[in-house]
Amino acid sequence: MSWVTAKLSQVATIERNSIAPDAITSGTTYVGLEHISSGGASLSPVQVEAGELSSNKFAFDANTILFGKLRPYLAKVVAPSVSGVCSTDILPIRPHGNLDKKFLLHFLLSPKQVAYVANRATGANLPRLSPKELAAMEIPLPPLEEQRRIAGILNATDALRRRRREVLALLDTLPGAIFAEMFGDVHETYTLKEAGTDFRYGTSSKSQDHGLPVLRIPNVVGGDVDLSEIKTVPLSAKEEARFALKDGDILLVRTNGNQAYVGRSAVFKREKVAAHEMADRTWSFASYLIRARLKEKELLPDFIQGFLSSAAGRKQLLASSKTSAGQFNINTEALGAIRVPKVAVPAQAAFVDRVAEIKNHRQQVLDHLSELENLFASLQTRAFAGEL
Template sequence: MSSLSDVLTTRSAGYWGVEAGGAEVDAKAIRNGDVGTSGELRWRALPWRGYTAREFTKARVHAGDIVLTTSGNCGNVAYVGIEPEDPTVATNFVRVLRTDPTVTDSRYVFHFLRTPTFASAIAPFVRGATIKNLAVESAFAAINIPLPPLSEQRRVAAILDHAEAICTKRRQVLAHLDSLTGAVFQEMFRDAPGTTPMSAVVEEFRYGTSNKSGDSGYPALRIPNVVGGAIDTDEIKTVLVEPAELRRLTLREGDLLFVRTNGNQDNVGRSAIFSEAAVKSAGFEDLPWIYASYLIRARLSDEIEPQFVAGYLATPAGREQLRERSKTSAGQYNINTEALGSIRLPTAPPAAQQEFASRVDVIEEKRKQVSAAGSADAELFASLQSHAFRGEL
């Protein structure tokens, strides 16, 4: 075992710099938000900044480097696999980590820094109530990493690299499926002959209950349950309501739920279709489902397919209409029923809508299969990580 302080021969903090063109050297800058939770680095999002020659030399990243976030979401890491096409540096909330290649394999260390063990070990060194900051030097001095011979490190890293590649491929397939519905919608309805206001095809808009959740009551969907165009039942609260309110708020197959308020404008108006199949796994058999006050329910008329409406609202044109109609107050963006009703939907014959819904069902079924396989991959990868750093691979 060796401390990370001993293993990581370079642990340089970067700089935010100045506006591009305002110093000696321009370079792309890696911010803490550019380092994802799955080990990825969002290269396309990097902004250009200006640096002195000394800052640029100290903070520049090269192939084989590891970058670590030290503020906000502390502990995210990414690996620089190839030399960046553009000159690239770390900013002040990102550390550049390097090893001595004659002693330590950098991919081996990278995989260790992605383990739950490392995440737990840095927790006592993350400080700050509002903005979290990692005390890097103190943490690295206290955290030990198993260090077998270099050949063994490379063997372990190769196994984990292979497993990670499978997980990455599965995420890419999911991302493709996520975008496929929009592509199908554009293909089928780009030449729609006209538009109609959503209010013309909605029987009723209604806000949810403002009653507090408790230990008893009816399962109630909230903002966290409307994610990625679907119903997420990972964390369901129960809310007690009077019989009259229950009748008004009980969800039916095909009801469309909208997020009506959020601090992020892009999340206002995001929607999901309610179905019994979507909530079946939550375990509230025979109980009616209701929804909370920060959601709006649109009960659609029989003449329009819910998936057609949801499909349009997920397109760039649909999202733009939602953005235009959201208003801000006290740092929160909001949309109301009147604004939702004014959204113009493309017109399409029922047969075309039904065909679209059928194609979406096929995509969703495939997505469920890939997602389940991805979950299994993630469990296997976590198991491999655990065994790898106990010398059991």
């Protein structure tokens, strides 16, 4: 099927209605790039007070699309349901009457268009897409009813993806809730330093296309080790011994721009990597992670990891984190000072068994989400090629 095409400037207006700081009143909705997730998966705007924002912003409303022009490869593009002001690194786009807003949203988020804008961004360290380049983008323009039909199909599939992500988020809260239920009234404690034999920062060697598998911040997700993207680093024999991971080692995120991510943890298990193509190699960990190695037989690593994910554990981790240059950090000394409930091994094992059930269910949901992601990508490609 062949459709006419048009430049974005012919079917939409890129609005840059500047609002001065003194014109922004208390209760105004504000959207910065930090409030839009990569891929447009979510929008979390904030309410600001008068005088809180110090520079000019752009106005937007529920009939616009917000397009993040800074680092456009992150695809920070969303359709807001409210009015407000946004960072000037975000361009509000108002579709004309012959262009459906949701059709345009899905088009801008399609992999082909994300690659298109990424290739046309300028600036080495902070690449930006100019409004002129965005306006010149060619967009397919089927009849309006066809646009709405396509958008409806993509909306339905996207809604399924979002529900799976919501389920994953809820499942990730369960281990902490179970820990509180089982051990919330335990008052006898010990420090992690007393429980551990080694706390160590990872390798600062840069990843290359050869070497040993290395776990990084993105691999510590949902209280588990995610193997979807594994990098490799070349290490000497001495470094290999120093940074080698053993079964039961706990990995913790020690630095991040988002304080909520500091202290995020997972337990390394050989069985977890057994099916990976690099399973027979020594696995290591990167410098933004801390490896905590516990005394054998006295403590179960999954029990400690469960505590660190609980509300009580998170409270201590956040209190121990320090900020510097916009980054939150926790060091090995602060980590070792965290106090853990003293619980008998059988009770630890009972908790670990319950969490294992949750993780099995989480993996099933994750597998289903992966299938939906593949389906959605296929539908996107077909949709804008006129094959849907």
